Amino acid sequence: MPSWDLVADIQLLLQFHFMQNAFVAGTLVALLAGAAGYFVVLRGQSFGAHMLSQVGFPGAAAGVLLHVSPVLGLIVFCLAAALGIGWAGRNVDAGHRSESAAIGSILAFSLGLGLLFFRLYAGSAAGIYSFLFGTILGISDRDVELTLAVATVSLGALVVIGRPLVFATVDPDVAEARGVNVWLLSIAFLVILALAVAITVQIVGTLLIFALLVAPGASALQLTARPGRALGLSIALSLAFTWLGLALAYFTDLPVGFFITSLAFATYVAVRGLKAAATIRSGGLRFVPA
Amino acid sequence: MQQMLALDFMRNAFVTGGCIALAAGLVGYFVVLRNQVFTADALGHVAFTGSLGGLLAGLNLLVGVFGSCIAVALAIGTLGGRGRGRDVAIGTVFAWVLGVGVLFLSLYITARSAATGSLGVSVLFGSILGLQPYQVVVGSITGLATCAVTLLVARPLLFLSVDPDVAVARGVPIRALTALFLVLLAITVAESVQAVGALLIFGLMVTPAATAQNLSARPWLGMVLSALIALAVVWAGLVLSFYVAYPTSFFITSLAFAAYLASLAGRQIVRRFA
Numbered sequence: 001m002p003s004w005d006l007v008a009d010i011q012l013l014l015q016f017h018f019m020q021n022a023f024v025a026g027t028l029v030a031l032l033a034g035a036a037g038y039f040v041v042l043r044g045q046s047f048g049a050h051m052l053s054q055v056g057f058p059g060a061a062a063g064v065l066l067h068v069s070p071v072l073g074l075i076v077f078c079l080a081a082a083l084g085i086g087w088a089g090r091n092v093d094a095g096h097r098s099e100s101a102a103i104g105s106i107l108a109f110s111l112g113l114g115l116l117f118f119r120l121y122a123g124s125a126a127g128i129y130s131f132l133f134g135t136i137l138g139i140s141d142r143d144v145e146l147t148l149a150v151a152t153v154s155l156g157a158l159v160v161i162g163r164p165l166v167f168a169t170v171d172p173d174v175a176e177a178r179g180v181n182v183w184l185l186s187i188a189f190l191v192i193l194a195l196a197v198a199i200t201v202q203i204v205g206t207l208l209i210f211a212l213l214v215a216p217g218a219s220a221l222q223l224t225a226r227p228g229r230a231l232g233l234s235i236a237l238s239l240a241f242t243w244l245g246l247a248l249a250y251f252t253d254l255p256v257g258f259f260i261t262s263l264a265f266a267t268y269v270a271v272r273g274l275k276a277a278a279t280i281r282s283g284g285l286r287f288v289p290a
Numbered sequence: 291m292q293q294m295l296a297l298d299f300m301r302n303a304f305v306t307g308g309c310i311a312l313a314a315g316l317v318g319y320f321v322v323l324r325n326q327v328f329t330a331d332a333l334g335h336v337a338f339t340g341s342l343g344g345l346l347a348g349l350n351l352l353v354g355v356f357g358s359c360i361a362v363a364l365a366i367g368t369l370g371g372r373g374r375g376r377d378v379a380i381g382t383v384f385a386w387v388l389g390v391g392v393l394f395l396s397l398y399i400t401a402r403s404a405a406t407g408s409l410g411v412s413v414l415f416g417s418i419l420g421l422q423p424y425q426v427v428v429g430s431i432t433g434l435a436t437c438a439v440t441l442l443v444a445r446p447l448l449f450l451s452v453d454p455d456v457a458v459a460r461g462v463p464i465r466a467l468t469a470l471f472l473v474l475l476a477i478t479v480a481e482s483v484q485a486v487g488a489l490l491i492f493g494l495m496v497t498p499a500a501t502a503q504n505l506s507a508r509p510w511l512g513m514v515l516s517a518l519i520a521l522a523v524v525w526a527g528l529v530l531s532f533y534v535a536y537p538t539s540f541f542i543t544s545l546a547f548a549a550y551l552a553s554l555a556g557r558q559i560v561r562r563f564a
Contacts, residue, residue: 100327101500105550108493112543115415133392210385218378255396261389
């Protein structure tokens, strides 16, 4: 139980090795997810993130089945899916009829495949839950090392391509004319997104990926349009959700996924509400439709 | 075959699964036609949380599933949203809904014995081989009733889905029909959750319909094909899972996906040679 003395509570929180691992991995995940999430929302690829995470589910199960790290399985499957999307050559868009049907079919198949892999492993129900909804337990030292490597490489890559990526997203035609390789950039971002999804699944699971990879960026972009500030805000929110979520899950013994999604949802609603109130008070647009 | 049908739970699965498959195929045809795939997805998430919430409140599993799905479908209808997957707001809301479902699951497991630990898995991935007698009755009757109602309103619904403006001009009651369709969709999702699970409803509601639309552009033929494909994959999945001890839902989604790929390939070949 928390004593409401911050220092003592943090000591209590970090006394076990699994919580140390969860916090280290969670921090790395939040940094990458917050940064990548800003671009996800800016580029309108939130559905792509959703899709990548579900395709990653059988990957995690395969990793467990083959006795390699589940993170490795996630990385392989997510990368393959990202390259598949890139090869198909367009933004995955839920708006189009035949495309959404095709994507729905692929998602059902990949989740079914994941179920099969878990049954083959004869794993317990808890094993499936942790990959669907995230966990604070069971992040091994090897997972932390992999997460560190993936997060470092991906964040480094984002630092390098960040500026041209914003340019290419906001105004692709002008960027193209200025000699920016828009196609290559979008493939590179898909790869980074795949890596971000792969490590984020460890904390919030396949099904709740929106909470860390989309909601922080969406809230940040509601508050400011300036790229630098929005990016920083997105990372800060993502870190806050993860740390608070992990701590709450630890002290209450309830699922971490519930806390992180609730924090993300509450923040998003609050931000939308604040923005609507500000718009009305400034006498601008009234009743802006969502 | 005789050996298989001698088993009570297999007979139940064939009858109930068949009725649910027909309903999912028929309603799914309209889901794809009306581009409401993500409404179905959202309702699947709601079904997960609703069923566990119902159990936690001491209600029957079915009450929670049907109640929550219908309520949310009507809310979606009132708000006029179409549940596009791209929309950040909708994604955030439904991630939270699932998060609440996980909370319910963990509360329920702690409140009861550890034996209920697989309950969440059966809601997520279906448990067609473990249907209770009352689920068989309710599932079969609602499945057939959904089919009947869908067929009754199929004509105006097709009209409305293909050309809404002209349909309104001709006096088709757009609001009532849209609301009715959402209720049908909610009931079908709630049924399909029992067959293939909340996460795999696409495999039963979207894949057969998409396959049928690849095979034929004619609406009535497409509807019948969609229902028959759904029925075929459910029954074939049951037979396969009887002989090979893998999860039925895996076979159902895989067979449906294989049929979909075959229909895509077939269409390409026809296009090339026609």
